[in-house]
Amino acid sequence: MDHGDWIRKKFRRFSxxxxxxxxxxxxxENRLERVRGxxxxxxxxxxxxxxxxxxxxxxxxxxxxLLFFPLEGKPLLMxxxxxxxxxxxxxxxxxxxxxxxxGVPSLIRKHRTKLPKSLGVELDVLPxxxxxxxxxxxxxxxxxxxxxxxxxxxxxxSPFEIDLIRKAGEIGGKVYEGxxxxxxxxMTEIEFGGLLEAVAKRYGHEGLLRVRSLNYEAYTWHVLSGxxxxxxSQSDSxxxxxxxxxxxxxxxxxxxxxxxxxxxVDFGTCYHGYQADETRMFSVGKLRKKxxxxxxxxxxxxxxxxxxxxxxxxxEALFMKTLRLARxxxxxxxxxxxxxxxxxxxxxxxxxxxxxxxxIARGHSYPLEEGMTFAVEPKIVFPGExxxxxxxxxxVTKDGYEILTPVGQEIFEV
Amino acid sequence: MDHGDWIRKKFRRFSxxxxxxxxxxxxxENRLERVRGxxxxxxxxxxxxxxxxxxxxxxxxxxxxLLFFPLEGKPLLMxxxxxxxxxxxxxxxxxxxxxxxxGVPSLIRKHRTKLPKSLGVELDVLPxxxxxxxxxxxxxxxxxxxxxxxxxxxxxxSPFEIDLIRKAGEIGGKVYEGxxxxxxxxMTEIEFGGLLEAVAKRYGHEGLLRVRSLNYEAYTWHVLSGxxxxxxSQSDSxxxxxxxxxxxxxxxxxxxxxxxxxxxVDFGTCYHGYQADETRMFSVGKLRKKxxxxxxxxxxxxxxxxxxxxxxxxxEALFMKTLRLARxxxxxxxxxxxxxxxxxxxxxxxxxxxxxxxxIARGHSYPLEEGMTFAVEPKIVFPGExxxxxxxxxxVTKDGYEILTPVGQEIFEV
Numbered sequence: 001m002d003h004g005d006w007i008r009k010k011f012r013r014f015s016x017x018x019x020x021x022x023x024x025x026x027x028x029e030n031r032l033e034r035v036r037g038x039x040x041x042x043x044x045x046x047x048x049x050x051x052x053x054x055x056x057x058x059x060x061x062x063x064x065x066l067l068f069f070p071l072e073g074k075p076l077l078m079x080x081x082x083x084x085x086x087x088x089x090x091x092x093x094x095x096x097x098x099x100x101x102x103g104v105p106s107l108i109r110k111h112r113t114k115l116p117k118s119l120g121v122e123l124d125v126l127p128x129x130x131x132x133x134x135x136x137x138x139x140x141x142x143x144x145x146x147x148x149x150x151x152x153x154x155x156x157x158s159p160f161e162i163d164l165i166r167k168a169g170e171i172g173g174k175v176y177e178g179x180x181x182x183x184x185x186x187m188t189e190i191e192f193g194g195l196l197e198a199v200a201k202r203y204g205h206e207g208l209l210r211v212r213s214l215n216y217e218a219y220t221w222h223v224l225s226g227x228x229x230x231x232x233s234q235s236d237s238x239x240x241x242x243x244x245x246x247x248x249x250x251x252x253x254x255x256x257x258x259x260x261x262x263x264x265v266d267f268g269t270c271y272h273g274y275q276a277d278e279t280r281m282f283s284v285g286k287l288r289k290k291x292x293x294x295x296x297x298x299x300x301x302x303x304x305x306x307x308x309x310x311x312x313x314x315x316e317a318l319f320m321k322t323l324r325l326a327r328x329x330x331x332x333x334x335x336x337x338x339x340x341x342x343x344x345x346x347x348x349x350x351x352x353x354x355x356x357x358x359x360i361a362r363g364h365s366y367p368l369e370e371g372m373t374f375a376v377e378p379k380i381v382f383p384g385e386x387x388x389x390x391x392x393x394x395x396v397t398k399d400g401y402e403i404l405t406p407v408g409q410e411i412f413e414v
Numbered sequence: 415m416d417h418g419d420w421i422r423k424k425f426r427r428f429s430x431x432x433x434x435x436x437x438x439x440x441x442x443e444n445r446l447e448r449v450r451g452x453x454x455x456x457x458x459x460x461x462x463x464x465x466x467x468x469x470x471x472x473x474x475x476x477x478x479x480l481l482f483f484p485l486e487g488k489p490l491l492m493x494x495x496x497x498x499x500x501x502x503x504x505x506x507x508x509x510x511x512x513x514x515x516x517g518v519p520s521l522i523r524k525h526r527t528k529l530p531k532s533l534g535v536e537l538d539v540l541p542x543x544x545x546x547x548x549x550x551x552x553x554x555x556x557x558x559x560x561x562x563x564x565x566x567x568x569x570x571x572s573p574f575e576i577d578l579i580r581k582a583g584e585i586g587g588k589v590y591e592g593x594x595x596x597x598x599x600x601m602t603e604i605e606f607g608g609l610l611e612a613v614a615k616r617y618g619h620e621g622l623l624r625v626r627s628l629n630y631e632a633y634t635w636h637v638l639s640g641x642x643x644x645x646x647s648q649s650d651s652x653x654x655x656x657x658x659x660x661x662x663x664x665x666x667x668x669x670x671x672x673x674x675x676x677x678x679v680d681f682g683t684c685y686h687g688y689q690a691d692e693t694r695m696f697s698v699g700k701l702r703k704k705x706x707x708x709x710x711x712x713x714x715x716x717x718x719x720x721x722x723x724x725x726x727x728x729x730e731a732l733f734m735k736t737l738r739l740a741r742x743x744x745x746x747x748x749x750x751x752x753x754x755x756x757x758x759x760x761x762x763x764x765x766x767x768x769x770x771x772x773x774i775a776r777g778h779s780y781p782l783e784e785g786m787t788f789a790v791e792p793k794i795v796f797p798g799e800x801x802x803x804x805x806x807x808x809x810v811t812k813d814g815y816e817i818l819t820p821v822g823q824e825i826f827e828v
Contacts (some may be wrong), residue, residue: 003646003752003797010798018668020659060662064629064648080653082646082755089660127628128537128545129559145543159803191801194615201608201635206662208622208631214541215466215478217622221615227428232496234416234478240496245434246475246503246686247766248620255433273661338417341496352661383417384424 007084017086019204021272023060025091026230027160030076031058031153038069038149044120046070047146048104048134051122053210053352054086054150056273061089068108076111078104101130107139120146125212138275155349155357156371162395164274165351165373166404169204169393171269172278175405183414185259185284190244193221196225196267206270212353222266222279223252229264229387230338236345238337238379239387259284262291262386273352278405279391282412294380294388295411299327302379304362304388305346307393309401311366315347315358316365322346322378329392334380347376350393372396372405419538421498429502433618435686436726437474439505441574445472445567446489452563453485460484461560462518462548465536467624467766468564470652471689475503479512482522490525492518496713506809515544519551534560539626569763570770570785576809578688579765579787580818583807585617586692597828599673599698603642603666604658607635610681620684626767636680636693637666643678643801644752646666651758653794653801654750673698676705676800679792687766691789692819693805696826708802711795715792716804719760719774723782723808723815728781729772730763736760736792748794756781761790764807 014152014248015022016142029035035058039047049055049067057319058069065079079086087095096107108115119138123131124147135143157165178199183192201207211216224231224241228331233240233250242253245386257263263282268275281287281295301322308318326335336342350373358364372395379389390409394401429436449472453461461471474482477500479493491509493500501509510521514586522529533552537545538561549557571579588744592613597606611634615621623632630649636647639657647654647664656667671677677696682689695701695709715736722732740749750756763775764787772778772786786809793803807818 001644001796001798003644003755006644006797011645015656018656020656020667050628052631056661062648077822081648081650084532085645085647085663089663092467120540120576122543123546125541125628127539128542128715129561130628131542132537147543163524168429182756188616190618191616193613194612198608198612201611201666202602202605204658204668205815206658207633207635208662214539214544216465219621221621227424230415230417230420231425233499234476236478236495242429242432242434244618245622245686246436247470248622249476249499251621252615253434261713263616288512330665339783382415383420384415387710 004084007088011085011088014057016198022089023091024160027158028060030158034153035069035149037073038152039120040170042120042144042149043143044149045118051125054122054340055091057154057352059090059092061086063089066104068112068113068181070116073112078107079121082414085168096187101133102137115141118142119282120144120149122147124346129239146347151357154331154351156369157351157373157395158371161274161351162373164272165276165393168271168274168276170406171200171205171271171277172267172405175200175267175269176280176407176412178376178413179265179282180414183282183284186256188254189223189225190254192257193223193252196265197221200269204271204376207256209275210269210353211355213355218268219251220268221252224387225255225257225263226261227384228253228255229262230385231382232337236343237342239381239388253277257284258285260288262388264389265385266391268354274348275354275406276393277350277354277388277391279377280392280407280412281388282414284414286413287411291386291388292411294331295390297326297331298378298380298388298390299409300329301325302376302392305376306394306401309396311368311370311396313368314365315360315368319346319360319362331380334382336379337381338383344379347377349372349374368396370396370398418498421502425502425580429743430648435504436503438574441572442474442505444572447795448567449563450485450611452566453534456534456558458558458560458563458565459530459532461534466469466537468536471568471766473504473506475500477503480518482526484526485608487526490522492521505542514552517549526603529555531554532558534558534563536561536564547687565771568765570783571765571787571809572785575765577687578686579690579807582683582685582690583692583782583819584690584694585614585685586681586819587692588617589614589681590694590821590826593679594826594828597698599714600670602668602670603639604668606671607637607666610679611635614683618685623684623689623767624767627769632682632768634682635663635666637677637799639669639671640675641798642667642669643676644795644797644799646751646755646811650757652803653795671698673702674702676701676706676802678801678803680805682768689764689768690804690807690819691764691768692729692807693803694821694826695802696828698828700827701825705800705802706825708745709804711740711745712792712794712802712804713823714743715739716790716806720815723810724781724813725784725810728779728783729774729782730776731778733760733774745794748796750793751795752797760792761788763788782810784812
């Protein structure tokens, strides 16, 4: 059978019965309109969308290709691989084959209109070498950085997107509940992490977490026990753990977990591209008092943030409030990490990527808006001993918030 | 306890007892010398190393930072986070704190020498926005693309590196052997994949596979059963599978696996950053004859490649040989994918990344050299029905090859 025939005739039914859902047309049109708003504001006539998640956000497919999106007129999908599948996945009607990057200008002229005078492209991630090729292909065009357009458009989630994060959060709930049955004294961190991930995948977790960055990688399996939790690493977070090697110096290690020590599990899940991020504490037997107290402080800080979450609340002010509260609770030197190594945020926006707007952080003085989603993660770190912390992903609602990761917040003692 | 104190006093012992091994000084010096050779050839006076795996290759740490590496003189590690850990992990003696990218020129002047006239940086991956910042910081400097230097240096693996790939291959062996016990009729592809990964992690697989690309992501869990194996996707490989959603349209899906159908498992493992790639076939009960035959053809093609693997063999000629053999065996229209969708390679170099040199591919006419490592993966695809295939990672030896993924090559029938 011909592959294209199979995709045209069978793909839709085959995929839908397997819970593989395509983007609804109406949701896509709302996104296109949001992005058009940003293009007008930035004075960008047309976009060449190169980055996978921006491309997916607007087209509903992450097949390999480029999207040309003029302010006036319809978007054009140019697909390297696989064309028929992109047509089946995307509600965009127009998808044409892209044989070579050199063909992009003529595809645009043929299928759309004359070339625009200015073209936006995501300069925050586009490699120099690819940019140089584009510059040669479009002589005389004015290039603009479109990353701000996407960052702004994507920071407010639609009810459809929030529902996908809620579903990712439900998978996370199953992981943490499952963890109660899996955790045993003497098991290594990485074994526990692997088994938690197997639970997550069984329920549809997509396995990779995405970050918009050249070098920053997201690890799905932070399981940090005892002293592992006291180790800081490359990641801009309160602690990183030992990891498995200097090539992966973050997350679970081969350390065997012991009774009564803190076991911090920071686990991200992903459903249809949308991520939820969540942290809970486990212990085998009763946790040592020092860490119960630290955990209670994290809960208090977490609750103090949520108490003020609503449209209009200032993100930097929320962050500063947590610093004051941590000091008052006696954790000034351990809140968000050891002295000198504390990251400057307690919350990060989350959606298709783990580092979206808003940041609940120093230097981020702007208001929360309805539809924003972010993870709030107060943590307390004692080098040589361990870490305590709690994390939930929340959505800002009309007059407050909704927790999208609603599994129990007690310490999971087994 | 102070974090820096803990790292200086306890980290080495803590990490070594957990199988977290640092790069030996001698291995690092060999690598520096290899890269110096490339710098001389390309006329590059000094490198600013920005990409994580290039940075790790030369320094032995993947803490967040930049490496300045002058042709004359010692490399300088500039570390954003975490400095003490970079000092503990890297055999490089000099590591200095990097507060802001703006401080790079003065750090170089202070700790090394006057600024060079030309500076190499990896333009194949460096985002335009970061490059622009560097251009402002180093006015008047001539920038050169250093990616070729790394690609060439890293294409030949040392015995130390080959041993790490061998260890990754051993983990893969445990995964496939473990799969025999895990696979059950009616299990979903993603559940099977998750459980295989849990086995891999238990034995030290690091979970993420790395690819040098803006958008290309590697998925560790290709489990493709029956018609899933006949579906092509974005990835430049014979088939991609359905995946879990349009955001992850590759790899395992929620499809329940049935008896007698082909179940292709393509599983990459990673140990201390070094990857092995491997494919085997499973079936519940006896596999349908069509796929047994196709699998035998893949084995024949695989063996025909290996038969000629030795220093001096031409990569393109090896690829063309497989095309002729596939046609002779009656698989001209299904070898490496459906007509019109066939990738142009049957093998890819592998090491810290999945797309290194050499490529056993059309257009890659250059000789194999001792120390090269690559995966060879003949596959046969029938849209609507399924796929068959075999993959091993091999090292080129003085007069032949070594298979680094030596698990049994029979069909794993359960």
